[in-house]
Amino acid sequence: xxxxELSVGGAAAFAGMVLAELREDVIxxxxxxxxxxxxxxxxxLLSEHVDEHAGLYLHRGKRxxxxxxTEEEGREALARVAAECDVLVEDLxxxxxxxxxxxxxxxxxxxxxxxxxxxxxxxxxxxxxxxRATELVVQALGGIxxxxxxxxxxxxxxxxxxxxxxxxxxxxxAAHAAxxxxxxxxxxxxxIDISLEETFAELWQRHLAQWAYSxxxxxxxxxxxxxxxxxxxxxxxxxxxxxxxxxQSWDEVAAFFGLDAFxxxxxxxxxxRREHASELGAAFEAVLATRTKEExxxxxxxxxxxxxxxxxxxxxxxxxxxxxxxxxxxxxxxxEETQVPGLPFPWPGVQGPRAPxxxxxxxxxxxxxxxxxxxxxxxxxxxxxxEGDDA
Amino acid sequence: xxxxxxxxxxDGIAPQPAFSPLTGVRILSFEAAVSLPSGTRxxxxxxxxxxxxxxPQPGEAYIGIVDGVFLSKQCIALNxxxxxxxxxxxxxxxxxDVVSYNFRPHVMxxxxxxxxxxxxxxxxxxxxxLTGYGTPGPWADFGAxxxxxxxxxxxxxxxxxxxxxxxxVGSGVFADQLSGRWAALGLIAALERRRxxxxxxxxxLSMAECVTALMGLxxxxxxxxxxxxxxxxxxxxxxxxxxYPCRGDDHWIAISVTRDDEWHALVDVVGDARLRDPMYATVxxxxxxxxxxxxxxxIWTSAxxxxxxxxxxxARGIPSAPVRHVDEPYFDPHLVERGSFDYVQHTQPIAGxxxxxxxxxxxxxxxxGRRRLGDYRYVGWDNASVLERWLGIGxxxxxxxxxxxxxxxxxxxxxxxxxxxxxxxxxGDAGERLGLTPAEGSGR
Numbered sequence: 034x035x036x037x038e039l040s041v042g043g044a045a046a047f048a049g050m051v052l053a054e055l056r057e058d059v060i061x062x063x064x065x066x067x068x069x070x071x072x073x074x075x076x077x078l079l080s081e082h083v084d085e086h087a088g089l090y091l092h093r094g095k096r097x098x099x100x101x102x103t104e105e106e107g108r109e110a111l112a113r114v115a116a117e118c119d120v121l122v123e124d125l126x127x128x129x130x131x132x133x134x135x136x137x138x139x140x141x142x143x144x145x146x147x148x149x150x151x152x153x154x155x156x157x158x159x160x161x162x163x164x165r166a167t168e169l170v171v172q173a174l175g176g177i178x179x180x181x182x183x184x185x186x187x188x189x190x191x192x193x194x195x196x197x198x199x200x201x202x203x204x205x206x207a208a209h210a211a212x213x214x215x216x217x218x219x220x221x222x223x224x225i226d227i228s229l230e231e232t233f234a235e236l237w238q239r240h241l242a243q244w245a246y247s248x249x250x251x252x253x254x255x256x257x258x259x260x261x262x263x264x265x266x267x268x269x270x271x272x273x274x275x276x277x278x279x280x281q282s283w284d285e286v287a288a289f290f291g292l293d294a295f296x297x298x299x300x301x302x303x304x305x306r307r308e309h310a311s312e313l314g315a316a317f318e319a320v321l322a323t324r325t326k327e328e329x330x331x332x333x334x335x336x337x338x339x340x341x342x343x344x345x346x347x348x349x350x351x352x353x354x355x356x357x358x359x360x361x362x363x364x365x366x367x368x369e370e371t372q373v374p375g376l377p378f379p380w381p382g383v384q385g386p387r388a389p390x391x392x393x394x395x396x397x398x399x400x401x402x403x404x405x406x407x408x409x410x411x412x413x414x415x416x417x418x419x420e421g422d423d424a
Numbered sequence: 425x426x427x428x429x430x431x432x433x434x435d436g437i438a439p440q441p442a443f444s445p446l447t448g449v450r451i452l453s454f455e456a457a458v459s460l461p462s463g464t465r466x467x468x469x470x471x472x473x474x475x476x477x478x479x480p481q482p483g484e485a486y487i488g489i490v491d492g493v494f495l496s497k498q499c500i501a502l503n504x505x506x507x508x509x510x511x512x513x514x515x516x517x518x519x520x521d522v523v524s525y526n527f528r529p530h531v532m533x534x535x536x537x538x539x540x541x542x543x544x545x546x547x548x549x550x551x552x553x554l555t556g557y558g559t560p561g562p563w564a565d566f567g568a569x570x571x572x573x574x575x576x577x578x579x580x581x582x583x584x585x586x587x588x589x590x591x592x593v594g595s596g597v598f599a600d601q602l603s604g605r606w607a608a609l610g611l612i613a614a615l616e617r618r619r620x621x622x623x624x625x626x627x628x629l630s631m632a633e634c635v636t637a638l639m640g641l642x643x644x645x646x647x648x649x650x651x652x653x654x655x656x657x658x659x660x661x662x663x664x665x666x667x668y669p670c671r672g673d674d675h676w677i678a679i680s681v682t683r684d685d686e687w688h689a690l691v692d693v694v695g696d697a698r699l700r701d702p703m704y705a706t707v708x709x710x711x712x713x714x715x716x717x718x719x720x721x722x723i724w725t726s727a728x729x730x731x732x733x734x735x736x737x738x739a740r741g742i743p744s745a746p747v748r749h750v751d752e753p754y755f756d757p758h759l760v761e762r763g764s765f766d767y768v769q770h771t772q773p774i775a776g777x778x779x780x781x782x783x784x785x786x787x788x789x790x791x792x793g794r795r796r797l798g799d800y801r802y803v804g805w806d807n808a809s810v811l812e813r814w815l816g817i818g819x820x821x822x823x824x825x826x827x828x829x830x831x832x833x834x835x836x837x838x839x840x841x842x843x844x845x846x847x848x849x850x851x852g853d854a855g856e857r858l859g860l861t862p863a864e865g866s867g868r
Binding site: 034051055086087089090091155156157158159160161162164165166167169170171172173174175176177178179180181182183184186187188189190191192193194195198199202203205206207209210211212213214217218221223224225226227228231232234235236237238239240241242243244245246247248249250251252253254255260264265266267268273275277279303330334337339340341342343344345346347348349350353354355357358360371372373374376377378379380381 | 443444445446447458462466470487489490491492552556557558559560561562563566567568569571572573575576577578579580581582583584585588589590591592593594595596597598601602603605606608609610612613615616617619625627628629630631632633634636637638639640641642643644645646647648650652654656657659662665666667668669674676677678680682738741742743744745746747748749750751753754757758759761762764774775780781782783786787788789790791792841842844845846847848849850851852853854855858
């Protein structure tokens with residue numbers, strides 16, 4: 034599959050990155066006009082996170098071409114690159130391609146079968162299509178936020194840019210679906226409209242459906258001794274331990290931690306435990322401090338409990354579980370290596386052990402190399418409007 | 425505005441021809457909980473025939489129905505403790521394009537249905553094994569639920585406000601639904617690869633790694649020496665950004681000011697002279713005074729309704745949105761117009777109604793509709809049809825296998841509401857508000 038990526042926010046960039054990791058040929062277009070269209074056009078997701086750090090992660094494994102899309106010559110060059118591609122993925126917001134002066138019909142001028150995967154905060158249609166958005170705004174409408182955090186605090190967003198990335202993940206699936214659909218649609222490319230609000234809402238659909246079936250509203254949990262009547266996160270000797278006991282009684286949990294004085298009787302009642310949180314909390318704190326988070330996790334897992342250590346990004350880089358699976362890819366810039374997450378499953382040519390470090394190159398260099406290849410008759414014919422038609 | 429109801433088909437959900445790129449693909453899925461089932465449901469929505477394999481013993485139906493992850497699938501019940509059940513599983517695997525499961529590795533090994541066993545049956549088979557932490561590795565055989573993998577995968581460490589303990593995502597199924605999408609991607613990519621190469625493969629998926637893939641930026645920053653810390657709803661570049669109280673019970677609005685002109689527009693509409701302080705004209709000044717700005721904004725927002733206020737701010741070019749409660753999306757004019765929900769028609773009454781809404785495929789494809797969601801199928805309801813079509817086994821033999829306990833079948837399920845979360849509001853009229861058709865004799 035050959036993919037053309039017009040990305041400003043994290044959504045299309047994530048889609049392109051995932052497809053590149055699957056060893057598809059991804060060409061990313063760089064143009065100041067993209068941010069201009071998205072930032073000032075009234076709709077679309079702002080490029081809030083795609084800085085140099087994000088670029089190392091999101092733009093690896095792609096080829097890059099710089100095009101001046103403010104000029105007709107550049108837009109024609111884009112259509113010619115698109116003619117070599119199966120799929121175009123973009124996140125310029127509702128109507129972004131049209132505002133850019135590259136509407137679907139112009140992109141399909143030389144290739145009617147080009148599939149367009151169009152990511153936007155709220156979709157290409159509907160009363161909210163033109164709203165401006167950030168990651169926080171999409172999350173607020175998509176759900177989860179209302180039920181995240183503590184009851185005595187405002188609702189809380191999910192860290193990072195998961196709404197954009199999950200939208201991008203959907204786009205990567207849609208790209209494969211579109212190509213798989215070629216026998217069904219013949220030589221006619223499809224437009225696939227993906228709303229980040231809707232793709233994020235799917236991660237919360239249990240809550241939505243619980244209202245429809247049972248009338249239940251969601252709540253943010255009480256601080257400290259929450260719903261299960263003991264903290265879900267507490268400090269061990271070397272960091273936080275997450276304690277999820279879905280199928281264990283309090284007595285089993287107390288016995289596991291050696292909190293024998295708190296087994297049975299009134300302690301089986303979560304409300305009692307919440308009322309006596311200071312007494313129980315002190316005992317919890319003391320016993321958790323006797324082992325590391327990983328030691329507690331392993332001991333719990335051996336009993337079938339689903340606890341987990343709360344690991345920070347830096348912890349993951351050296352963790353044996355991740356190392357054994359060769360999870361992290363390596364990107365090299367100026368001989369400096371950076372590890373980045375790979376696919377969550379081995380893929381031919383990618384893992385076991387993973388591919389050699391990828392040498393990330395600035396766009397200009399890649400454009401130069403593209404030009405060189407094109408001059409040498411490379412069939413990709415990547416174009417740069419500044420070079421004219423001979424590029 | 426058209427109110428939702430069980431007769432609505434929504435935008436793009438029928439009557440156009442359905443988008444079905446995976447028509448003809450057979451998926452045999454030994455699945456439970458939410459993670460893998462959410463991924464195979466997505467593939468079912470794209471036209472794949474998904475057969476869910478369950479044990480013969482009837483189980484709780486509530487979460488399976490409410491999560492919606494078993495919709496649009498068929499269900500057979502196999503007794504894998506019986507060698508004849510294992511034999512049937514192997515024959516079904518040979519007739520499938522994909523075999524998937526989300527049990528720990530030793531479970532399928534015990535039934536001689538591990539990945540190598542399956543590839544021995546058919547070399548072009550695609551096998552997906554979804555576990556909490558993936559194999560191999562020291563945690564390979566550890567059980568996990570989605571929230572555990574969010575903690576281990578690096579998310580919780582950065583969730584919450586500075587000074588607080590790490591916070592978990594308030595979904596309960598965030599990592600499950602996320603890993604389901606990764607599973608769908610792996611499978612559809614593997615199918616495309618098989619079409620090109622003729623080769624089968626094994627996909628060994630780790631839920632924790634699915635979560636870690638969302639943390640790529642933070643992982644890069646950590647290596648670059650950039651401090652990565654919990655920062656609540658704030659943003660490193662935008663200020664102010666936050667969630668502010670509105671009029672109403674637990675009503676809130678999200679506001680992100682991404683540029684100076686947006687800030688000036690916000691100051692104009694708020695009308696609080698303190699916000700005109702020249703120090704606030706730049707983002708760095710606003711970041712330094714974030715607490716004071718938040719306090720002023722909260723006083724202003726708390727006297728206003730979230731929906732009206734969000735529309736007013738959007739009209740002035742300021743990114744903002746109401747924080748949605750669970751009952752609101754069904755009546756949201758934007759989602760209603762886009763047909764975001766499909767009303768699943770039940771074959772037996774559930775909670776007193778003959779249909780309920782579920783989120784439909786969140787894509788719109790020009791020239792195509794989306795497949796209607798098929799109802800929940802319980803233990804063994806499709807034994808006969810699947811075994812007939814996949815293996816040519818007739819009804820009499822299926823009856824015999826059911827009588828012998830090799831296959832299981834339960835005629836009806838009990839839908840028992842789980843208790844609500846502590847302190848949660850409960851609406852007794854949700855079905856009526858949704859315009860659902862009451863089941864006969866339900867008393868509604």
